[in-house]
Amino acid sequence: MDQRSPPARPLRRQLDSIILHFDYDCFYAAVFESETPEFRSLPLAVQQKQIIVTCNYEARRRGLSKLQLIKDAKKVCPDVVIVLGEDLTRFRNASKHLYAFLTSFSWNNRAERLGFDEVFMDVSDMIEYNAGLLNPNDLANSYFCLSKNDPTAGFAYDASQVAGHTYPESSTDISGASPDAQRLQMHLRLASHLAKHLRQQLESEKGYTCTVGVSTNKLLSKLVGNVHKPDSQTTLLPPYTTDDDEFDNVASFLDGHEIGKIPGIGFKIAQKLRAHVLQRVPKIDAGLVYGGTKEVVLVGHVRRHPGIGPETLERILEGPGTPHGIGGKIWGLLNGCDDTEVGLAREVPKQISIEDSYTRLNTLGEVVKELRLLSESLLKRMHADLLEEEEDVETTEHVTATDKIGKRWVAYPKTIRLSTRPRLPQNPDGSRNRSFARISRSAPMPNFVFNLKESIELLSSRLVSESLIPLFRKLHPEKSGWNLSLVNIAATNMVDTASEKGGAGRDISKMFKRQDEVLKQWRVEEGNESAEMDEDGMEAYPSRQASAMRESSRGGSEDVPTPSQEDSVGNDGKWESEDEDAMNEGDTFMCEQCGAAMPIYAMAAHSRWHIQG
Numbered sequence: 001m002d003q004r005s006p007p008a009r010p011l012r013r014q015l016d017s018i019i020l021h022f023d024y025d026c027f028y029a030a031v032f033e034s035e036t037p038e039f040r041s042l043p044l045a046v047q048q049k050q051i052i053v054t055c056n057y058e059a060r061r062r063g064l065s066k067l068q069l070i071k072d073a074k075k076v077c078p079d080v081v082i083v084l085g086e087d088l089t090r091f092r093n094a095s096k097h098l099y100a101f102l103t104s105f106s107w108n109n110r111a112e113r114l115g116f117d118e119v120f121m122d123v124s125d126m127i128e129y130n131a132g133l134l135n136p137n138d139l140a141n142s143y144f145c146l147s148k149n150d151p152t153a154g155f156a157y158d159a160s161q162v163a164g165h166t167y168p169e170s171s172t173d174i175s176g177a178s179p180d181a182q183r184l185q186m187h188l189r190l191a192s193h194l195a196k197h198l199r200q201q202l203e204s205e206k207g208y209t210c211t212v213g214v215s216t217n218k219l220l221s222k223l224v225g226n227v228h229k230p231d232s233q234t235t236l237l238p239p240y241t242t243d244d245d246e247f248d249n250v251a252s253f254l255d256g257h258e259i260g261k262i263p264g265i266g267f268k269i270a271q272k273l274r275a276h277v278l279q280r281v282p283k284i285d286a287g288l289v290y291g292g293t294k295e296v297v298l299v300g301h302v303r304r305h306p307g308i309g310p311e312t313l314e315r316i317l318e319g320p321g322t323p324h325g326i327g328g329k330i331w332g333l334l335n336g337c338d339d340t341e342v343g344l345a346r347e348v349p350k351q352i353s354i355e356d357s358y359t360r361l362n363t364l365g366e367v368v369k370e371l372r373l374l375s376e377s378l379l380k381r382m383h384a385d386l387l388e389e390e391e392d393v394e395t396t397e398h399v400t401a402t403d404k405i406g407k408r409w410v411a412y413p414k415t416i417r418l419s420t421r422p423r424l425p426q427n428p429d430g431s432r433n434r435s436f437a438r439i440s441r442s443a444p445m446p447n448f449v450f451n452l453k454e455s456i457e458l459l460s461s462r463l464v465s466e467s468l469i470p471l472f473r474k475l476h477p478e479k480s481g482w483n484l485s486l487v488n489i490a491a492t493n494m495v496d497t498a499s500e501k502g503g504a505g506r507d508i509s510k511m512f513k514r515q516d517e518v519l520k521q522w523r524v525e526e527g528n529e530s531a532e533m534d535e536d537g538m539e540a541y542p543s544r545q546a547s548a549m550r551e552s553s554r555g556g557s558e559d560v561p562t563p564s565q566e567d568s569v570g571n572d573g574k575w576e577s578e579d580e581d582a583m584n585e586g587d588t589f590m591c592e593q594c595g596a597a598m599p600i601y602a603m604a605a606h607s608r609w610h611i612q613g
Helices: 027-035 037-041 057-061 070-076 089-103 124-131 179-206 218-224 249-255 267-278 299-303 310-317 326-334 364-386 456-475 508-522 543-555 600-611
Strands: 019-024 044-048 051-055 081-084 111-114 118-122 142-145 154-157 165-167 210-215 233-236 352-361 387-389 407-409 411-422 439-444 484-496 588-590 597-599
Touching: 019 179, 019 218, 027 037, 027 044, 027 051, 027 089, 044 057, 051 070, 089 111, 089 118, 089 179, 089 364, 118 218, 124 142, 124 179, 142 179, 154 179, 179 210, 179 233, 210 218, 218 233, 218 249, 233 249, 249 299, 267 299, 267 310, 267 326, 299 326, 310 326, 352 364, 364 387, 364 411, 364 456, 364 484, 411 456, 439 456
Parallel strands: 044 081, 165 233, 210 233
Antiparallel strands: 019 118, 019 210, 044 051, 111 118, 142 154, 352 484, 387 407, 411 439, 411 484, 588 597
């Protein structure tokens, strides 16, 4: 028992935001059901390797569960329909499609994907606006506006009632509570009706069902959405705070959760918290595929443990690699405090990651083979997620069917990262402790991967030999003795390119071309002065300005991050100065076709010049 710190009072919670958390029901199985509706009434399981990674609710009703071996699943349910889910393309495309549908309802563009099957939406502005439209004398006949500009876009609802399930099941009377508490109750009530409407639209228009949680932050909305599944929704009702800070609905809701089920509390932290409460090392269930514990330690056990608080948690959790302030962060999560904002909706992913797991991977030849497969998948993903149709590009007779003519990069990953998960050596008794720790190394993403004229097979081979194998040797310098259970490669540190429809800025080369066309009718030309011609045979600018302006036109595209951007990320991951000269020695790109040297940021524009002849 730790007596050095007095019991800490729970933190005050932020009550200004209204967050919806969407969790598509059995998403991976639902994708196959969408493609083949006959599957909906059958027990369906999705297979990866020799394991069922997920199954639909009909299969679960018959006794199947996630992470079962295929042979065991067939014994439990002989008529199970098993489909292969190794290729994630169909899931990724479906996730993007549904995400775009949900974000189309957002006003503030705050909609954030979590994996393929979860979406957070901050609907605070919509709720605030519609709360102002309410008639307090006729709440039962209210109308929810989905557009500020179109009053006919919306739906009728009863604002005197909560839509769907609630926690607790019976609402607490807060008529005598503060105006802020009553305001929060009304806002959550409106949000529940919006959640119901979006769920219905998702099912009627897209054929997918989902579960929704309604609360004031990401942590609580995610957890409360799990209370009633599938195809349902739950709202966490006020009061969220009380005078004694002890018996509010948030505390009572969280206290019943196992400590390892709280988002943001990983396996290692959960084990340390369990050990502190139990005063011994918690037992591990070795039979679980991804590890787990036989010990049940609830949030309430930790939160009410004698002497617990941010300072005590800091001492409990400290160790190599643990960030300073971890105690305060975990204490906040235990009390339902999460100030993490819902990110802005974005079509470009923050990173692209490909991985696979292995029963045994312990020779360099096998590693090289797997790295080639993973790198091909990574490059295909980069082409699918980071390329868009380019405007104003004309097809020429030199273009072959395999050229990705008319494509441009909308973002560039600056970093390639290799991660592995080594297995621990065997114990003297032949057993092996489970480890879920990964080790990683990163390097600058080589420029050749952005070449759209080379085949993916050739590029992936170069990526393996020139980048991934050197990273692997740094991770595992020993020539033998390692055994890997997982390998992951990721394209990270995305930088949006310039575009005319979003991105980091405008495409300057296009801007000058359009400017030249628009101003052509007003240009005054002198007959005795020769005009400068650019590479496309177009008249550019008067000769005394031609050199400088043509340089701006050629090098203005920000399709590729400059070397100064490459070096502008410090160890703490924050942006530093970007004022370095982009033309420092060694910071140039050499064109493989004509041998011209240029800044890296001009590479894409120069390549398009070759394509256009």
